[in-house]
Amino acid sequence: xxxxxxxxxxxxxxxxxxxxxxxxxxxxxxxxxxxxxxxxxxxxxxxxxxxxxxxxxxxxxxxxxxxxxxxxxxxxxxxxxxxxxxxxxxxxxxxxxxxxxxxxxxxxxxxxxxxxxxxxxxxxxxxxxxxxxxxxxxxxxxxxxxxxxxxxxxxxxxxxxxxxxxxxxxxxxxxxxxxxxxxxxxxxxxxxxxxxxxxxxxxxxxxxxxxxxxxxxxxxxxxxxxxxxxxxxxxxxxxxxxxxxxxxxxxxxxxxxxxxxxxxxxxxxxxxxxxxxxxx
DNA sequence: CTATAAACCTGCTGGC
DNA sequence: TGCCAGCAGGTTTATA
Numbered sequence: 001x002x003x004x005x006x007x008x009x010x011x012x013x014x015x016x017x018x019x020x021x022x023x024x025x026x027x028x029x030x031x032x033x034x035x036x037x038x039x040x041x042x043x044x045x046x047x048x049x050x051x052x053x054x055x056x057x058x059x060x061x062x063x064x065x066x067x068x069x070x071x072x073x074x075x076x077x078x079x080x081x082x083x084x085x086x087x088x089x090x091x092x093x094x095x096x097x098x099x100x101x102x103x104x105x106x107x108x109x110x111x112x113x114x115x116x117x118x119x120x121x122x123x124x125x126x127x128x129x130x131x132x133x134x135x136x137x138x139x140x141x142x143x144x145x146x147x148x149x150x151x152x153x154x155x156x157x158x159x160x161x162x163x164x165x166x167x168x169x170x171x172x173x174x175x176x177x178x179x180x181x182x183x184x185x186x187x188x189x190x191x192x193x194x195x196x197x198x199x200x201x202x203x204x205x206x207x208x209x210x211x212x213x214x215x216x217x218x219x220x221x222x223x224x225x226x227x228x229x230x231x232x233x234x235x236x237x238x239x240x241x242x243x244x245x246x247x248x249x250x251x252x253x254x255x256x257x258x259x260x261x262x263x264x265x266x267x268x269x270x271x272x273x274x275x276x277x278x279x280x
Numbered sequence: 281c282t283a284t285a286a287a288c289c290t291g292c293t294g295g296c
Numbered sequence: 297t298g299c300c301a302g303c304a305g306g307t308t309t310a311t312a
Contacts, residue, residue, distance in 0.1 A: 059307095077288095077304080077307095078304095112288075112290075170306065171305060171306090260284080260305090262305085
């Protein structure tokens with residue numbers, strides 16, 4: 001499922017392929033894929049506009065237009081962006097943009113959770129106001145992470161999935177970051193020591209950078225702009241590896257439920273506070 | 281504040 | 297073989 005690395009990878013591909021092109025026609029096949037306005041309004045505000053830039057904030061794709069407005073896309077669970085020929089179609093296409101470069105950009109989404117909208121410049125801050133810091137920005141330091149976690153008693157896994165704490169982590173990279181930092185997913189966020197916070201900060205960045213480098217994690221539906229799968233599943237250390245040996249110590253990876261989500265971890269490398277205390 | 285559940289959706293898997 | 301319950305997980309909203 002698309003998290004920060006999957007969105008960032010496609011943002012880079014889109015930047016290469018799209019900047020400078022004009023949207024000559026917009027088609028909406030699933031009206032509810034358009035949020036905050038009617039499909040007619042979306043079509044009116046997009047059509048004829050030129051794409052000046054492509055960016056990303058958290059798991060949102062942001063296409064800046066020559067009107068000053070931005071197309072904002074969230075892929076949610078199963079959304080993909082795909083660059084096709086002008087006459088080409090693909091299954092589950094919800095919105096399509098015909099481009100002046102002779103291509104057609106398709107937003108496909110089997111599960112229909114993804115959303116597309118247009119945002120005026122002065123509305124963008126409000127749209128993103130509840131998002132925490134970008135974990136790959138230079139100003140995201142261990143101190144920032146510590147401050148964001150605050151005194152929360154929540155399980156650290158739950159806190160990492162909270163987009164207002166850090167923006168862009170989802171289930172895969174939260175598990176990967178915790179493994180790298182050797183922190184058990186059920187540890188209380190407030191219980192982490194400064195050393196553990198520093199390790200978690202590094203783990204978050206490593207996990208995300210590895211994901212981007214390999215085009216994202218494809219075990220389900222994530223695809224790149226040319227329908228190619230990402231290869232990061234080959235580089236994942238705990239996610240989807242239940243029962244397989246830990247790459248560090250050989251213990252079988254375990255899977256538990258945390259806040260209705262799966263959490264994968266090594267029971268030997270990632271000790272709970274109680275287990276760590278008992279070991280002393 | 282924290283926790284939990286439901287809602288939004290459909291494809292895929294595993295059990296019988 | 298065929299059917300179906302349950303799982304997959306990003307986000308918002310409601311409820312306790």
